[in-house]
């Protein structure tokens with residue numbers, strides 16, 4: 074592969090509501106879209122999903138933009154390579170989200186050149202025709218939460234993940250599980266409980282939850298080896314597993330584990346593919362999360378959720394859930410709670426370049442020296 078031109082777009086997508094978690098809130102999504110262009114006239118797109126503040130992982134929008142501008146993009150324009158995964162050998166201690174966005178753009182281009190679907194081609198696997206929608210509800214009043222759940226159930230959702238924190242407590246969760254036996258619940262605490270709160274988490278074990286994600290504020294996964302009491306609900310890992318080394322640690326924990334797969338956090342599809350293969354080999358349930366992100370990144374997650382062996386429905390919702398307008402055509406949508414999985418070349422859908430330009434507040438193009 075040889076890249077002739079790369080453009081970075083700083084996009085600001087206005088959100089329909091304020092999304093609140095235990096660690097922060099968001100009402101405008103700043104994101105970086107990367108477009109790579111080949112001498113043959115084809116282009117590929119990827120998204121860098123870092124947030125403007127380090128509330129999720131330490132990498133911020135500003136960090137990603139800087140390293141892309143100063144290091145990754147100039148280097149890529151100088152190189153020739155046979156597969157996008159080779160870029161993971163070019164950079165030492167890379168910033169995961171910045172490199173993932175660039176890798177995703179190169180993969181989109183690579184598979185468009187082969188006229189093959191990116192995820193099906195990478196995994197050499199036939200994707201499921203349809204996937205179910207899972208929903209995430211941020212923290213809000215009890216009344217609003219109930220309204221949201223009623224609305225989601227009407228739209229066909231059968232699995233809802235609630236964002237929780239010690240301030241919210243567990244009473245509401247117990248009530249909701251009782252009130253809605255027709256769906257299943259998962260919880261995500263974004264590491265807001267202390268290990269000393271274990272009795273509170275233990276109370277939730279009898280509710281038959283699909284999983285409890287990132288309950289504890291821990292520095293090292295090995296701290297969880299202390300939780301040797303019998304606990305049936307799988308504990309799911311998101312922000313505390315950012316590489317394959319920490320994923321390997323999950324096999325040493327004394328309870329059932331799951332991995333929430335997000336391409337940006339894991340540093341690209343190279344690591345995500347390895348992580349999924351590791352989970353398959355070691356009975357770690359994997360399933361597909363997502364961030365507040367545009368369809369350019371989310372559509373890849375839709376296709377990962379169509380791989381065999383997903384442990385539960387992904388956190389994947391309609392483009393219209395967060396944004397008035399997405400950056401892909403068609404937009405992501407789950408009529409009756411299911412989405413038909415795209416199988417087109419590259420990321421599977423077309424980029425809405427008109428929308429991309431409309432929401433771009435800054436851009437930077439670099440070209441290779443002829």
Ligand SMILES: [Mg+2]
Nearest residue numbers: 261286311312
């Ligand atoms: Mg999470």
